[in-house]
Amino acid sequence: MSRFPFFNRSNTIHSEHSQKPYLPQSQQSLDRSGSLNRFYGSSEPAKTSIRGKMVKKLCTLFESSSKKAPESESQSESKARWDSCTTTTTTTTPFRLSGTEERIVVYLTSLRGVRRTFEDCNAVRMILKGFRVWVDERDVSMDIAYREELQRALGERHVSLPQVFVRGKYVGGAEVIKHLFETGELAKIILEGFPRLKPGFVCELCGDARFVPCENCSGSRKVFDEDEGSLKRCLECNENGLLRCPYCCS
Numbered sequence: 001m002s003r004f005p006f007f008n009r010s011n012t013i014h015s016e017h018s019q020k021p022y023l024p025q026s027q028q029s030l031d032r033s034g035s036l037n038r039f040y041g042s043s044e045p046a047k048t049s050i051r052g053k054m055v056k057k058l059c060t061l062f063e064s065s066s067k068k069a070p071e072s073e074s075q076s077e078s079k080a081r082w083d084s085c086t087t088t089t090t091t092t093t094p095f096r097l098s099g100t101e102e103r104i105v106v107y108l109t110s111l112r113g114v115r116r117t118f119e120d121c122n123a124v125r126m127i128l129k130g131f132r133v134w135v136d137e138r139d140v141s142m143d144i145a146y147r148e149e150l151q152r153a154l155g156e157r158h159v160s161l162p163q164v165f166v167r168g169k170y171v172g173g174a175e176v177i178k179h180l181f182e183t184g185e186l187a188k189i190i191l192e193g194f195p196r197l198k199p200g201f202v203c204e205l206c207g208d209a210r211f212v213p214c215e216n217c218s219g220s221r222k223v224f225d226e227d228e229g230s231l232k233r234c235l236e237c238n239e240n241g242l243l244r245c246p247y248c249c250s
Contacts, residue, residue, distance in 0.1 A: 100136070103136050104134075104164070106138065107147075110142070123178070124164065124178075131187065140161065142238075166189055205246070211244060214241050216237070219237070221241045222234060
């Protein structure tokens, strides 16, 4: 007899397990299936529950697709509304620019102060340049008179850039020009009646800058008055000492 009761207890456990009779493999499998049936029940309800879950998932998928259908209809309606707005702006617009019935005019800026505005102006400029037609580019950052002219044409004090006029009629800004270009409507508007330029054409006088330095003051905006013996403001150039190119902007 051991002094420690723990060892005696372990011996009794091993003796109890060793006393169990040996069962064949077939009877063990039968006993296992019986135990599974006791704990989990039959396999039929499990299959039906899985099928029920799959059916519910499919139903939810079809219901979600049917709910998304009105959204696509609303998107098509908004697109149709957008198309109607663009066609009305190109045909019956209330804004007109007098004296430009035979040209394409674009008001833009070459300054990079506002990144979005500069990128929109550059994008519209490249789109129009791709048609190889002469475009009257009016940079409001080079001449403040252009900004005032655009404000009078649109009847607003705060106007966004760029703004495009074709044959004196207002077409729109960057978003409208991009949309018309993607749909092919812009080519129909621009290529009717405007002569095509040679590939790579650049103005020899201003280099497509549309401005040249003032010959009277050499861009200094000041001239010397011999009668009074003092400097005066040059009246021939703008606030930057520049003149419009007489060759490409006439």
